[in-house]
Amino acid sequence: MTLEADRVSRTADGRLILDGVSLGLRPGAVTGLLGPNGSGKSTLLRLLAGVLAPASGVVTLDGDPLHGLHRRDVARRVAVVEQQADTLVELTVADVVRLGRIPHRRAWAPAAPGEEKAVQAALERTGLADRAGQPWRTLSGGERQRVQIARALAQEPRELLLDEPTNHLDIQHQLDLLELVAELPVTCLVALHDLNLAAMYCDHVVLLDRGRLVAQGTPWEVLTEGRIADVYGVRAVVGDPDANGRPHIRVVGIGARR
Template structure:
């Protein structure tokens, strides 16, 4: 299912945090959002999973305006893993994951055999099947992250919206999660801080800076040394990954950001960089 963001703006407490953004994730594509802290990634994603309402613009889900789709119906199409993880649920892991089946059920309806199968499969996919009977509140941060991803998978959405899904995960589980996203081939919007992970897993990258979209395209085209200096304020070389052939960013950890080119708070890229943008 294709999802498109058209001329989207978001205002919080009187301040514009996303300004006139256009971006797209084609059906089955993983589209990554990258940018410095405070660039508007999370606010944009919150409008897609309807936690925030945009102040202007619209979101189209397979050509239908999201605002006009009933919430219960949109929940069958879009599942989210937000940064806000909620409180310590006094529920078991299995019960938390089963919450993903809510959009398909009448009020107070019990889980049926199909629900149980879907929940069990989701737990297997994230490597948490053996923890099904444990209390969610007793899990580590990384374990909770995987359970909440299983809940999103149990929702069987057409679109996944993931905000920093690798937070709290060790290296092995980061690799497994990113491989799972590639295997799923669901339309996915994902915000990632790890630019090398984004280069590896994403078909398309959208770069946000100060609430504006400054570049879009294939990772190889977007992640240039000039962009990294101007948007992120770092000195880096972009080379070919020796194992996968993906772009690999080698950061200079010895040079201060102030010496790397444009500082981290530099203005958005000019028209030449915007010319990289694709729809």
């Protein structure tokens, strides 16, 4: 068992943001969370992380309601990578990655002997070992996102939630980042805008529209031409599979949302 949402809803300023959404993450798989702007992707991620509470429905971790678990215990299991991160404090790359160890440390307690080993392993996993002493603020956008993933891995989570981590990155850094995510030994849920990136790297995709679950399944099952037209308001051609058997999506014009 892992992280699940059962008919969760959420309102803000009297407006329904999520409407009875259910999903369960598949252990060890990469699940893509898709939908237009305003479809509720970020809200759903925050509910799954325990940052927000649902107005109705329940989020569970290994079958236990998330709201009944200690926040520190959740943080030891579930790590979150936001769209962007910044700090006014002068930190090195290693300092940022060490922040991932906070859930494993008692208040005011010194670092345990094994903590630096976890930090070093996260740096090596993300290809940042040679940047450990470099100031965070000197990094490019793609490098900063990689550091945030290293910080999340230093938590030693079993579930990793990423909120549009490829935003503002060039194509090469988008591919590098998702290659890294796809190879991680954790259960991942990643919110994405680009349908082709989702088709290339996700084992399972979940499609939201206007706060409701439209479909979930493999990229082939979910990303059909009719469904793309309905949800995104564009005409698309879902082409023959690529070398890895994944669909390729080509947008050919603007349509009308139903």
